[in-house]
Amino acid sequence: MTLHQKVFALLLGIGILALILEMVRRRRLGEEYSFLWLLIGAGIIVLVLWQGLLERVTRLIGAVAPTTTIFIFGIVILVLINLHFSVKISKLSKQVKDLTQQIALLRTDKNED
Amino acid sequence: MSSEQNRHLVIVMPAYNEADRIISTINNIRQHSDTDIIVVNDGSTDETAKQAMDAGAKVIDLPFNLGYGAALQTGFKYALKQGYRYAVQMDADGQHDPSAIQALVEPILKGEADITLGSRFLGEGDYKAPFARRAGMILFSIILRVITGKKVTDPTSGFQAMNRKVIEFYTSDAYPVDYPDADVIIMLHMQGFSFKEIPVIMKRLPGKVSMHSGLKPFYYTFKMFLSIFVTLLRGKGEEKA
Numbered sequence: 001m002t003l004h005q006k007v008f009a010l011l012l013g014i015g016i017l018a019l020i021l022e023m024v025r026r027r028r029l030g031e032e033y034s035f036l037w038l039l040i041g042a043g044i045i046v047l048v049l050w051q052g053l054l055e056r057v058t059r060l061i062g063a064v065a066p067t068t069t070i071f072i073f074g075i076v077i078l079v080l081i082n083l084h085f086s087v088k089i090s091k092l093s094k095q096v097k098d099l100t101q102q103i104a105l106l107r108t109d110k111n112e113d
Numbered sequence: 114m115s116s117e118q119n120r121h122l123v124i125v126m127p128a129y130n131e132a133d134r135i136i137s138t139i140n141n142i143r144q145h146s147d148t149d150i151i152v153v154n155d156g157s158t159d160e161t162a163k164q165a166m167d168a169g170a171k172v173i174d175l176p177f178n179l180g181y182g183a184a185l186q187t188g189f190k191y192a193l194k195q196g197y198r199y200a201v202q203m204d205a206d207g208q209h210d211p212s213a214i215q216a217l218v219e220p221i222l223k224g225e226a227d228i229t230l231g232s233r234f235l236g237e238g239d240y241k242a243p244f245a246r247r248a249g250m251i252l253f254s255i256i257l258r259v260i261t262g263k264k265v266t267d268p269t270s271g272f273q274a275m276n277r278k279v280i281e282f283y284t285s286d287a288y289p290v291d292y293p294d295a296d297v298i299i300m301l302h303m304q305g306f307s308f309k310e311i312p313v314i315m316k317r318l319p320g321k322v323s324m325h326s327g328l329k330p331f332y333y334t335f336k337m338f339l340s341i342f343v344t345l346l347r348g349k350g351e352e353k354a
Contacts, residue, residue, distance in 0.1 A: 097179055097290060101187040104153075104175045108191065 006048055013044030036081050043077075119148040121198035122218065125188030126152050126170070127181055128205035132159040135205050139168035142203075142211040151191055152205065155184035161205075182290040189283045201274045209272040213313035217274035220309055227306040228279045230265070230298070231272030231313035249334060253295040256341065261302040265310060268295035272313055279306055289340060292333060296340035303344065 001009075020037045023029040029037075047054050047070070058069045124142060128135055139150060152165040156178035166172050173191055175184060185202060192200045199221055203209040213231055220226045234250075250269060257265040275283070282288070282304060289296060301308055 094286070097183050100175060100177070100179055101183065101190055104173050104187055105191055105194065108171075108173045 001048075001051060009044060009048045013041050013048065016041035016044065036077075036084065040077060119146065122146075122148045122201065123192045123195070123197040123199070124148055124150045124201045124203060124214070125185065125192060126150060126203055126205045127155055127184035127188065128152050128157065128161050128165065129155040129178060129181075129184070130157045130159050130161060131205040132157070132161045132164050134207050135161055135165050136168045138205055138207040139165065139170050141207065142214070143169070145211045146214050148201075149197075151188050153184045153188045153191075155179055155181070165205075180291055182288065182293045185293065186284060186288055186290055189280050193277075193280050193284055197280070198277050199274065200280050203272050208315050208317075210314040210316070213272070213311065214274070217272070217311050217313070220311070221274050221276050225307075226309035228273060228275040228301060228308045229311050230267065230270045230308060231315075232265075232267035232270055232310040233313060233315040234266040235310055235312035245330060249330065253337065257295055257298055260299055260341075260345070263302075263308075265295075265298060267310065268298055270313075272315070282306070292336065295337055296344055299341055299344050303348070 017038060020029065020034050020041060024031055024034045054066045054069060057073075058064075058066045061069065061072070063069050063072070124146070126138075131138075135152065139152075142150060150170040151173060152162075152170045153173045154162040154165065154175060156175050162172050162174055173187055175187060179187070188202075189200065199218060201214055201217060203211075203214075209231065217229045217231055220229050250267065253268045254265055257263070257268055279301070282301070287300060298308065
């Protein structure tokens with residue numbers, strides 16, 4: 001990696017970290033949901049500072065270029081984050097359904113009194 | 114049906130924008146039964162709730178549209194809370210002939226089955242389903258036959274009668290709240306409930322857009338396969354979680 005690339009990647013990682021932290025600080029993003037995104041920012045920084053790791057992982061999965069490794073893991077992480085959201089949405093939908101039913105039943109009880 | 118039995122029986126009817134039909138549906142039921150009728154108004158934007166109330170039904174108003182299964186389940190939750198022992202589930206659009214209520218409830222009262230399913234393809238009746246729908250029904254009939262070992266001629270029937278044990282099961286999280294269907298029959302079978310099909314007459318309603326229209330049949334078929342598959346994967350004991 002050239003110095004140019006390193007500086008860019010480092011700034012990107014730091015930028016992501018700062019953005020997430022700022023959003024948590026303003027309560028636009030819950031701590032619970034910030035975790036995975038912070039991990040991405042931190043991951044970028046770690047890979048820039050510790051190049052041996054990327055090369056080792058590249059050899060491990062049989063990829064030729066380190067860029068492939070980065071793209072594969074980047075996509076995998078995005079897929080997992082989306083899956084995480086789908087699970088959350090399923091849970092929220094069920095809770096909304098239960099609450100809605102509960103409200104309708106309580107209102108019916110109230111009209112009966 | 115004696116009035117003693119009727120005290121314990123409730124008819125649960127989910128309704129979404131059925132203002133044109135709900136009064137005649139309720140009046141028709143009244144000619145055959147004086148049991149309590151619960152209309153679950155699923156966030157209708159028309160006069161469904163008011164008309165149902167005027168016709169003498171008890172109305173549960175959902176604040177917004179939750180969908181057929183969830184509306185139905187709301188009615189079952191109410192039935193459970195109010196201590197009803199038996200419930201009949203029917204559609205609000207008048208498709209189900211109320212003269213069959215007695216025949217559906219009878220085996221439940223006698224303890225011959227936990228749940229009865231009204232079938233439009235058993236015995237009398239001249240219901241003609243559109244081809245694609247019919248093909249789907251036949252497919253799911255075969256699957257049900259293989260899994261439950263019983264002949265089910267009309268797995269998509271929304272005209273059912275059940276005892277309290279089944280009402281309890283229907284209020285659990287296991288109940289699919291979008292399109293409860295063939296998968297429910299398999300769940301019931303795996304939970305050890307006994308079911309029986311009873312011939313009923315259903316009318317095809319002119320001008321009525323089915324719940325299963327447009328691209329939905331594709332999604333629906335896929336969902337049903339998935340639902341049946343995971344039900345089988347879960348095996349017996351896990352449904353009540």
